[in-house]
Amino acid sequence: MANKKISSSDIASIFDKKLKNWRPQVEPRVAGQVTSFGDGVVVADGLNDLKANELVDLGNGAMGVALNLNESSVGIVALDEASHLKVGQMVYGTGRVLSIGVGNELLGRVIDPLGKPQDSLGSYKVESYQPLEKIAPGVMSRQSVDQPLQTGIKAIDSMIPIGRGQRELIIGDRGTGKSAIALGTILNQSDQNVICVYVSIGQKRSFLAQTVALLKDRGAMDYTIFVNASASDPASMQYLAPFAGTTVAEHFLAQGKDVLIVYDDLSKHAQAYREISLLLRRPSGREAYPGDVFYLHSRLLERACRLNKDYGGGSITALPIIETQANDVSAYIPTNVISITDGQIYLETDLFNAGVRPAINVGLSVSRVGSAAQKKAMKQVAGPLKLDLAQFRELEAFAQFSSDLDQATKKQLDRGQRVSAVLNQAWDKPLTLEKQVAIIWAATRGHLDGLKTDILSEWETNFLEYLDDAESDLLAKIKSQGKLEDDDEKRLVQIVTTFNNLHPEWQIVEEE
Amino acid sequence: MPQNIVVTTAIELTPEARGEVDFAVSKLTGESQVNYETKVDPQIIGGVRIAINGRVYDATVSAKLEKLINQ
Numbered sequence: 219m220a221n222k223k224i225s226s227s228d229i230a231s232i233f234d235k236k237l238k239n240w241r242p243q244v245e246p247r248v249a250g251q252v253t254s255f256g257d258g259v260v261v262a263d264g265l266n267d268l269k270a271n272e273l274v275d276l277g278n279g280a281m282g283v284a285l286n287l288n289e290s291s292v293g294i295v296a297l298d299e300a301s302h303l304k305v306g307q308m309v310y311g312t313g314r315v316l317s318i319g320v321g322n323e324l325l326g327r328v329i330d331p332l333g334k335p336q337d338s339l340g341s342y343k344v345e346s347y348q349p350l351e352k353i354a355p356g357v358m359s360r361q362s363v364d365q366p367l368q369t370g371i372k373a374i375d376s377m378i379p380i381g382r383g384q385r386e387l388i389i390g391d392r393g394t395g396k397s398a399i400a401l402g403t404i405l406n407q408s409d410q411n412v413i414c415v416y417v418s419i420g421q422k423r424s425f426l427a428q429t430v431a432l433l434k435d436r437g438a439m440d441y442t443i444f445v446n447a448s449a450s451d452p453a454s455m456q457y458l459a460p461f462a463g464t465t466v467a468e469h470f471l472a473q474g475k476d477v478l479i480v481y482d483d484l485s486k487h488a489q490a491y492r493e494i495s496l497l498l499r500r501p502s503g504r505e506a507y508p509g510d511v512f513y514l515h516s517r518l519l520e521r522a523c524r525l526n527k528d529y530g531g532g533s534i535t536a537l538p539i540i541e542t543q544a545n546d547v548s549a550y551i552p553t554n555v556i557s558i559t560d561g562q563i564y565l566e567t568d569l570f571n572a573g574v575r576p577a578i579n580v581g582l583s584v585s586r587v588g589s590a591a592q593k594k595a596m597k598q599v600a601g602p603l604k605l606d607l608a609q610f611r612e613l614e615a616f617a618q619f620s621s622d623l624d625q626a627t628k629k630q631l632d633r634g635q636r637v638s639a640v641l642n643q644a645w646d647k648p649l650t651l652e653k654q655v656a657i658i659w660a661a662t663r664g665h666l667d668g669l670k671t672d673i674l675s676e677w678e679t680n681f682l683e684y685l686d687d688a689e690s691d692l693l694a695k696i697k698s699q700g701k702l703e704d705d706d707e708k709r710l711v712q713i714v715t716t717f718n719n720l721h722p723e724w725q726i727v728e729e730e
Numbered sequence: 731m732p733q734n735i736v737v738t739t740a741i742e743l744t745p746e747a748r749g750e751v752d753f754a755v756s757k758l759t760g761e762s763q764v765n766y767e768t769k770v771d772p773q774i775i776g777g778v779r780i781a782i783n784g785r786v787y788d789a790t791v792s793a794k795l796e797k798l799i800n801q
Binding site for chain 2: 237240247267
């Protein structure tokens with residue numbers, strides 16, 4: 219490196235030169251004076267030609283967004299503390315609407331809703347600036363969902379399949395594993411050619427740091443972007459975060475790529491918007507939310523799409539998360555988002571406490587469009603699954619009262635126990651489609667009925683290892699053809715029988 | 731259309747300065763005779779700020795200094 223010596227007099231002369239040539243231009247600016255400021259909301263008069271959603275320069279490098287335009291005043295939401303603001307101070311319109319710099323270098327980064335890096339990796343190359351609020355793709359550019367998005371979670375891929383371009387809500391009380399489902403899905407995209415955007419709204423910074431470290435550890439950060447507005451960030455940033463995340467996702471959509479976006483979570487987003495709206499003195503409606511909170515979420519989730527070939531063929535799959543209070547799905551925000559999305563995954567505390575992982579309530583969870591995208595192999599094996607489980611849940615409650623059960627009922631109970639045991643899965647251990655098919659096939663075809671129920675997770679790990687070691691060509695075959703043929707099933711029967719015979723200690727010994 | 735014009739200076743306008751401001755304001759608005767409000771604000775240090783209907787022409791020393799700092 220050239221070691222050029224710079225003396226202080228050199229610096230002074232550089233400054234001198236710059237100052238001599240400096241001629242400040244006086245340009246007319248849209249300006250106004252602060253009339254009140256509090257809780258992050260600035261009211262200013264003047265600012266006559268301001269546009270809606272325009273960025274406002276609050277001085278000292280602070281920015282705000284104009285949300286309310288009245289005849290004689292403007293309501294501005296500050297994007298940071300802006301603690302320097304005083305009444306009477308001048309604020310200026312910038313002529314720009316809120317936008318974020320996007321680029322492919324964003325992969326693996328953590329940014330805030332305005333595109334400022336929040337990790338220590340420095341700035342990223344901005345390819346273009348895109349507005350946060352965009353109109354969703356129109357009808358003619360869209361196509362129906364026809365490709366699966368593999369979550370790697372058996373219970374979801376088999377019974378509540380998600381397609382690329384779908385919007386599937388994850389809903390449940392706190393601590394039921396909502397984020398875990400989203401993160402497990404991100405982990406599973408390592409070989410699926412899907413870019414992931416994780417929008418964290420009002421979450422703890424410790425949770426974010428932990429999550430980023432975990433994804434980095436598992437190599438998932440290579441295709442993941444975090445857009446973060448933490449619990450300590452102003453409500454305005456939390457309100458903007460999902461829109462910023464979607465704009466980032468649209469950058470990759472424009473390149474014809476498949477993107478998965480997780481909004482964790484939209485209840486906090488609605489609360490941030492409620493806070494802003496109340497401070498702006500907008501009339502409040504049910505649960506004190508403003509009247510346009512439905513539109514807030516519908517215009518956001520409408521941007522999830524599957525584009526047809528003429529428009530690049532990319533997709534944005536949205537997994538919004540909603541946190542309920544005491545399982546109340548009929549509260550305002552949950553019902554809103556349920557009606558906007560194409561289905562929901564409903565998690566329950568009771569199931570979670572009973573050891574069901576993921577704690578999905580199969581009866582209440584649906585996917586309205588995903589089954590069109592489900593792979594044939596999975597459709598073949600998963601058909602009886604929902605029925606088995608539904609019958610089991612019904613009988614389970616009933617069987618608690620009586621000890622004498624007829625053979626058929628007992629058989630159904632046994633089957634249900636095994637099927638639900640086999641759907642248990644650690645969130646950070648996603649499975650490939652072919653492995654899921656093999657396991658669900660074994661459970662629904664009754665090949666586990668002769669095994670003890672408490673060893674089923676052990677059975678699963680060992681069986682998968684066995685398949686990997688001895689029968690990897692069958693797995694590869696299922697993967698490539700996407701369905702099970704008759705001779706594949708015959709071979710599976712052989713494999714399972716041989717494998718189960720290797721472990722006599724797992725068999726139930728019939729007592730006479 | 732009635733115009734809302736505010737001229738801010740650091741010290742009270744002298745008669746000569748007022749003539750110059752009259753000229754500037756009529757040039758900016760395109761009208762020969764305009765009434766405007768004057769304000770004195772020592773915070774701007776020097777120069778003049780003319781606000782016409784929410785559009786501000788800021789030629790004050792304080793604004794220039796701020797611009798310089800931000801560069």
